[in-house]
Amino acid sequence: MNRHELELISALAEGTLEDETEARLLIASSPELRAEYEAQKTAIEAFRQVPMASLTEHERSGLRRDVWTQLRAQPGEGRVSTPWYYRWSTAAAGLVLVVGLVAVLNQTDSPVAESLAAEEVSAEAQPLATDQTSRLASDAAGADDSALAKSPTEVSELAAIAAAAREGSLATFSQAAPEAVSGEQDDALSCSEQAGLEDHEVIGQVEVSTLTYIVVAPRDDDIGVDTPISFVDAETCELIYTDG
Amino acid sequence: MTKPAEDAQLLARVVDGDHEAFSQIMQTHEDRVFSVCLRILHDRDNALDATQETFLTVFRKARQFKAKAQVGTWIYRIAVNTCYDQLRKAKRRRADALPEHYDPVDPGAEDAMTSAALRPEIHAALAELPPEFRSAIVLADIEGMSLPDVGQVLGIPVGTVKSRLFRGRRVLARHLGNQSGYESIQGNV
Numbered sequence: 454m455n456r457h458e459l460e461l462i463s464a465l466a467e468g469t470l471e472d473e474t475e476a477r478l479l480i481a482s483s484p485e486l487r488a489e490y491e492a493q494k495t496a497i498e499a500f501r502q503v504p505m506a507s508l509t510e511h512e513r514s515g516l517r518r519d520v521w522t523q524l525r526a527q528p529g530e531g532r533v534s535t536p537w538y539y540r541w542s543t544a545a546a547g548l549v550l551v552v553g554l555v556a557v558l559n560q561t562d563s564p565v566a567e568s569l570a571a572e573e574v575s576a577e578a579q580p581l582a583t584d585q586t587s588r589l590a591s592d593a594a595g596a597d598d599s600a601l602a603k604s605p606t607e608v609s610e611l612a613a614i615a616a617a618a619r620e621g622s623l624a625t626f627s628q629a630a631p632e633a634v635s636g637e638q639d640d641a642l643s644c645s646e647q648a649g650l651e652d653h654e655v656i657g658q659v660e661v662s663t664l665t666y667i668v669v670a671p672r673d674d675d676i677g678v679d680t681p682i683s684f685v686d687a688e689t690c691e692l693i694y695t696d697g
Numbered sequence: 698m699t700k701p702a703e704d705a706q707l708l709a710r711v712v713d714g715d716h717e718a719f720s721q722i723m724q725t726h727e728d729r730v731f732s733v734c735l736r737i738l739h740d741r742d743n744a745l746d747a748t749q750e751t752f753l754t755v756f757r758k759a760r761q762f763k764a765k766a767q768v769g770t771w772i773y774r775i776a777v778n779t780c781y782d783q784l785r786k787a788k789r790r791r792a793d794a795l796p797e798h799y800d801p802v803d804p805g806a807e808d809a810m811t812s813a814a815l816r817p818e819i820h821a822a823l824a825e826l827p828p829e830f831r832s833a834i835v836l837a838d839i840e841g842m843s844l845p846d847v848g849q850v851l852g853i854p855v856g857t858v859k860s861r862l863f864r865g866r867r868v869l870a871r872h873l874g875n876q877s878g879y880e881s882i883q884g885n886v
Binding site for chain 2: 460462463466489492493496499500501503506512515519523
């Protein structure tokens with residue numbers, strides 16, 4: 454069978470020929486070509502009945518979350534801020550927390566109740582934050598409204614980024630072009646040293662809830678599941694959180 | 698589903714740093730990218746990984762998009778190449794393809810698997826095809842893409858697309874019981 458015959462038989466089977474005369478004559482001329490046409494037609498019909506696969510809602514939300522986590526975690530040009538629906542969901546969670554707190558305070562209206570409410574907020578942040586979550590934890594205990602709204606979410610986002618760094622899926626300075634990051638890396642290293650992490654190396658820079666964090670890990674350690682990953686505020690050079 | 702011109706505008710906004718535009722591109726194409734990857738890779742988890750990697754690449758390379766092709770075609774080209782990469786990596790790890798499976802913690806996965814399930818003979822035929830033939834069949838016969846679009850996605854001439862489709866359909870026909878005497882995919886047309 455030559456290419457012209459192949460194309461005629463395929464097109465006839467696909468139903469895309471405007472004039473089928475030549476193709477019909479061709480398949481009538483030989484049982485072998487007729488059988489080829491029948492095979493093509495049967496296969497096309499079978500393939501066309503294959504249902505389109507779609508994502509489950511669980512897979513869809515996981516996919517979107519993972520894509521944004523990865524994009525937020527990459528340093529330099531490709532770095533992105535959190536999309537609006539994530540920011541709104543964080544704000545909504547914070548609002549619920551604040552409304553709940555106000556309701557409790559209104560109900561009891563006593564200094565003891567006030568202290569209990571602050572402890573409750575602190576306790577909510579605790580499972581996510583370690584003892585090294587200096588600023589986030591103290592913000593929560595201090596019952597600052599904006600800190601209450603973002604701390605648990607922020608800590609869990611940092612924990613997710615730390616996990617990505619351990620898995621090697623965080624785009625690191627060492628993977629980026631040296632000329633693009635050398636100055637930025639020097640600044641980040643100096644900042645992390647100011648935060649008291651002198652024996653650490655900078656592995657990346659991430660943006661979470663509009664704040665930029667320098668991601669650091671102990672120097673000379675191969676990054677693995679047990680490696681502590683620390684986050685330093687790039688603006689204030691304060692140690693914010695250590696995961697692991 | 699957005700129109701090609703809207704896709705191009707969205708991608709231009711992504712280049713300008715508009716992340717909502719990127720979300721819209723994802724929403725438009727994520728199911729079809731996943732579907733193509735699932736049919737090429739035969740594994741739901743791997744298809745999810747490939748879909749994720751596809752959109753990360755789309756974001757990172759948005760600036761490199763040339764308006765010669767449609768955005769959708771460009772995205773599916775990235776998806777198919779990502780699937781080829783996965784197949785190459787999987788080949789290094791093990792010889793045989795994994796069966797399609799589902800995540801037991803996802804309550805919707807079993808239904809999704811059932812509704813997307815392939816007839817065994819189609820599954821067998823697709824599994825037998827080399828990846829470059831399988832992707833042609835998936836894009837043209839299963840996803841209903843035009844032959845020129847398939848050619849653009851796969852980076853091959855339309856004549857080669859036709860030839861791959863012809864041979865791929867032969868393999869399925871053999872699995873369906875027709876044409877049992879026909880030569881294998883490696884044979885001459």
